[in-house]
Amino acid sequence: xxxxxxxxxxxxxxxxxxxxxxxxxxxxxxQARGYKTTIQKLDPYINxxxxxxxxxxxxxxxxxxxxxxxxxxxxxxxRFLNVNTSQANNVTTGRIxxxxxxxxxxxxxxxxxxxxxxxxxxxxxxxxxxxGKSGEFDIVITEIGGxxxxxxxxxxxxxxxxxLWELGxxxxxxxxxxxxxYLSAAGELKTKPTQHSVKTLMESGxxxxxxxxxxxxxxxxxxxDKLALFCNVKREAVIQSIDAxxxxxxxxxxxxxxxDRVTLQKLALPNETEPELTNWNQFIQRHKNPKHEIHIGLVxxxxxxxxxxxxxxxxxxxxxxxxxxxxxVEYIHSExxxxxxxxxxxxxxxxxxxxPGFGERGIEGKxxxxxxxxxxxxxxxxxxxxxxxxVIEFSRNVLGLQNANSTEMDDNTPYPVxxxxxxxxxxxxxxxxxxxxxxxxxxxxNSIVYRVYGEKEISERHRHRYEFNNKFKEEIEAAGxxxxxxNPDTGLVEVVELPEHPWxxxxxxxPEYKSTVANPHPLFVAFVKAALNHYKEKNSATLA
Ligand code: GLN
Numbered sequence: 037x038x039x040x041x042x043x044x045x046x047x048x049x050x051x052x053x054x055x056x057x058x059x060x061x062x063x064x065x066x067q068a069r070g071y072k073t074t075i076q077k078l079d080p081y082i083n084x085x086x087x088x089x090x091x092x093x094x095x096x097x098x099x100x101x102x103x104x105x106x107x108x109x110x111x112x113x114x115r116f117l118n119v120n121t122s123q124a125n126n127v128t129t130g131r132i133x134x135x136x137x138x139x140x141x142x143x144x145x146x147x148x149x150x151x152x153x154x155x156x157x158x159x160x161x162x163x164x165x166x167x168g169k170s171g172e173f174d175i176v177i178t179e180i181g182g183x184x185x186x187x188x189x190x191x192x193x194x195x196x197x198x199x200l201w202e203l204g205x206x207x208x209x210x211x212x213x214x215x216x217x218y219l220s221a222a223g224e225l226k227t228k229p230t231q232h233s234v235k236t237l238m239e240s241g242x243x244x245x246x247x248x249x250x251x252x253x254x255x256x257x258x259x260x261d262k263l264a265l266f267c268n269v270k271r272e273a274v275i276q277s278i279d280a281x282x283x284x285x286x287x288x289x290x291x292x293x294x295x296d297r298v299t300l301q302k303l304a305l306p307n308e309t310e311p312e313l314t315n316w317n318q319f320i321q322r323h324k325n326p327k328h329e330i331h332i333g334l335v336x337x338x339x340x341x342x343x344x345x346x347x348x349x350x351x352x353x354x355x356x357x358x359x360x361x362x363x364x365v366e367y368i369h370s371e372x373x374x375x376x377x378x379x380x381x382x383x384x385x386x387x388x389x390x391x392p393g394f395g396e397r398g399i400e401g402k403x404x405x406x407x408x409x410x411x412x413x414x415x416x417x418x419x420x421x422x423x424x425x426x427v428i429e430f431s432r433n434v435l436g437l438q439n440a441n442s443t444e445m446d447d448n449t450p451y452p453v454x455x456x457x458x459x460x461x462x463x464x465x466x467x468x469x470x471x472x473x474x475x476x477x478x479x480x481x482n483s484i485v486y487r488v489y490g491e492k493e494i495s496e497r498h499r500h501r502y503e504f505n506n507k508f509k510e511e512i513e514a515a516g517x518x519x520x521x522x523n524p525d526t527g528l529v530e531v532v533e534l535p536e537h538p539w540x541x542x543x544x545x546x547p548e549y550k551s552t553v554a555n556p557h558p559l560f561v562a563f564v565k566a567a568l569n570h571y572k573e574k575n576s577a578t579l580a
Contacts, residue, residue: 040167040168040173040174040175041174041175041206041207041208041303041305042164042168042175042176042177042178042199042203042207042208042209043062043176043177043208043209043210044178044180044199044208044209044210045058045059045177045178045179045180045211045212046180046193046196046210046211046212046242046244047180047183047184047214048212048214048215048230048234048237049214049215049217049229049230049232049233050183050215051182053213053214053215054213054250055109056108056113057112057286058213058248058290059075059109059113059177059179060075060109060112060115060117060286061116061289061290061295062211062290062296063075063113063116063175063177064116064117064287064313064316065291065295066175066299067119068287068311068312068313069296069307069309069310069311069312070309071174071175071305072172072173072174073117073173073175073176074113074117074121074125074167074172074173074176075109075110075125075176075177076164076177076179077106077110077179077181078128078163078164078178078179078180078192079126079128079129079181079182080128080129080181080186080189080192081128081129081130081188082128082129082130084128084130084131084134084467084468085104085106085131086105086128087105087467087468087470088466091341091343091344092338092340092344095341095344095346096108096111096343096345096346096347097499098111098346098347098549099472099473099497099498099499099546099549100121100122100123100125100473100549101120101473101495102122102123102473102474103473103474104121104123104473105472105499106121106125107126107181108343108346108347109179111346111350112283114549114550114552115350115553116287116553118552118554118555124163124166124167124170127160127163129188131163132159132163132191135159136150136155136159152191153194156191157191157194157198158195160191160192160195161195161198161202164176164178165199175303180192180193184233184237184240185236190240193242197240197242200242206304209245209302209303210242210244210246211248212233212237212248213248213249213250213277214233214247214249215229215230215249215250215251216229216230216250216251216255216259217229218252218253225251225255225259227259227262227266230249230263231263231266231267234247234266234267234268243268244267244269245273245302246269246275246298246299247267247269247273247275248275248276248277249263249274249275249277250279251278252278252279253278254276254278255274255276260274260276273302275290275293275294275295275298282323284316284319284320284323284553287313287316288313288320291313315553315554316553319354319553322357322360323353323356323357325360326360326362327360327361328360328362328568329361330363330364330386330564330568331364331384331385332364332365332366332385332386332389332564332567333365333366333367333368333381333387333388333405334348334349334365334366334367334389334391335369335373335389335390335402335422336367336370336390336391336393336398337369337370337398338391339368339369347546347548347549347551348389348391348419348548349365350551351547351548351556351560352365352560352564354557354560354561355551355557355560355563355564357556358556358561358564359568363564363567366381366385368382368405370390370391370399370401370405371397373400373401373402373405378405378408382405382414383412383414385414386414386415386567386568386570386571386574387414387415387416387539387563387564387566387567387570388405388406388409388414388416389417389563390402390405390416390421390422390426391419392419392420392421392499392546394421394444395444396444396445399425402421402425403425403428403429406418406425406426407429407433410429410430410534410537413537413538415540415566415567415569415570416537416541417542417543417560417563418541418542419542419543419545419546419548420498420499420500420543420544420546423532423543424502424542424544426532426540427453427454427504427512427517427532427542428440428453428454430517431451431453431508434517435511435512435515437450437451438451439451441453441454442455443456444456444501444502451508452505453504453508454503454504454505455502455505456501456503457471457502457503457528460501460502463501470500470501471500471501472497472498472499473497474495474497474498475495475497475498475530476494476495476523477493477494477496477521477524477530477545478492478521478522478524479492479493479494479521480518480519483518483521483533483535484535484539484541485521485531485533485543485559486520488558488559488561488562489558489559490558493524494521496530496547497545497546497550498545503528503529503544504519504528504529506529512532516534516535516536517534518534519532520533521543528544529544530543530544531543531544538569538570539566539570543559547559547560548560
């Protein structure tokens with residue numbers, strides 16, 4: 037195909053309508069029709085990236101292979117498309133301004149006054165087109181964060197307006213996602229907020245080509261006619277997006293509504309063939325028809341907000357489908373671990389995952405939980421901080437190293453079994469300076485992880501500053517905790533496990549960032565399987 041086509045996804049009426057899922061679903065359908073598609077997210081906040089944001093602000097920080105700390109929507113893109121994203125797929129206002137200001141300091145603007153229009157808008161346009169110009173994609177979908185009418189979105193909307201004009205008809209279109217609320221007192225769906233939001237978009241010089249309407253009830257024909265007429269879109273371009281029981285249903289719902297067809301038509305691309313969704317639909321079949329149901333505890337300190345552990349939750353869905361089992365994730369606040377919770381709650385679970393995290397809050401609860409699952413043979417997966425806590429627990433309670441700790445929590449610990457990485461010691465800036473992105477890891481042949489991955493060399497994504505302290509390795513291994521994965525170049529320990537336990541694995545990396553519908557992560561698949569075995573053993577009398 038000659039030139040890349042662009043699709044801009046804007047949002048109106050309210051935030052949290054699921055632009056990311058709509059964008060990912062459309063991308064899935066286009067990909068399933070043979071178009072190489074990628075998605076980009078533009079975020080209007082001033083942080084250079086979400087790496088410095090607390091998960092309570094915007095949920096999980098997702099990490100790409102090339103070490104970008106990004107919005108969690110990129111996780112949906114990768115999970116749906118099974119294609120890697122990169123630094124270029126997430127751009128924030130902070131990043132745009134940083135780059136324009138650096139250019140100004142280098143004198144690149146040759147004495148001009150630097151302004152929002154054209155300098156900021158030019159930078160935005162350039163960032164949007166980087167993916168298109170790479171030649172790797174037929175279609176680039178760019179999701180504009182925020183809601184139209186927000187002050188902070190204005191430069192993005194203006195950049196989109198200019199690009200639509202520059203690229204011309206059939207090369208770039210706008211999909212506007214809005215809410216059609218249901219007023220229960222009147223018993224009616226209301227179109228007015230959508231009309232207003234389309235009008236706001238028009239005031240910025242942009243006409244929506246397609247309307248996707250989030251709704252709790254089916255849109256009647258009359259209502260669709262009304263929306264088409266008042267919002268200036270073709271009748272077939274009014275797409276209903278009704279609440280779904282799982283986000284993985286949305287691509288098929290959009291297919292039924294014809295979102296991909298009308299999109300291709302507007303882009304003057306062939307749309308006759310049907311999308312090839314066999315594998316996707318097999319996954320949904322397995323996901324919806326589990327043979328067993330298990331309960332896994334997720335111990336973390338951000339459990340009040342589900343988005344904080346998005347990729348972990350989705351990985352359980354993929355691994356559950358693979359094992360034909362429904363995984364119920366039970367949230368356990370690491371600050372609220374008591375002996376009662378251990379005996380009445382954790383004892384009854386089929387597996388425990390101790391989550392990643394930063395700082396001291398809740399770590400003693402994590403350590404106590406790990407001791408309990410270690411002593412009671414409950415399958416365990418520790419991720420990043422969870423792995424570090426497993427090392428601390430083992431050092432304290434098996435080796436007897438009293439007050440062993442990570443120097444992140446206690447600078448004066450007599451036994452710093454987890455310590456700041458050497459290359460981190462001189463770092464003063466917090467943004468983008470962790471050990472990030474994909475790193476190689478070699479696995480010991482006689483280990484759980486080697487059996488799980490089925491290969492010796494793997495690559496996984498990281499996001500941390502602290503590491504297993506190799507000074508304690510001999511002692512820890514002699515006592516029974518084995519380091520079974522390490523970085524081939526530096527010897528950094530990446531995996532620990534307990535051969536004497538039915539299934540106890542801690543990983544310094546984040547397997548959850550690489551689990552997709554097409555490729556459920558082997559470590560989650562194996563952990564769910566171990567939990568299922570634990571469940572079956574516990575219930576062997578009743579299951580027989
Ligand atoms: N706080 C720990 C570190 O920086 C763990 C980080 C994490 O769990 N992502 O090493």
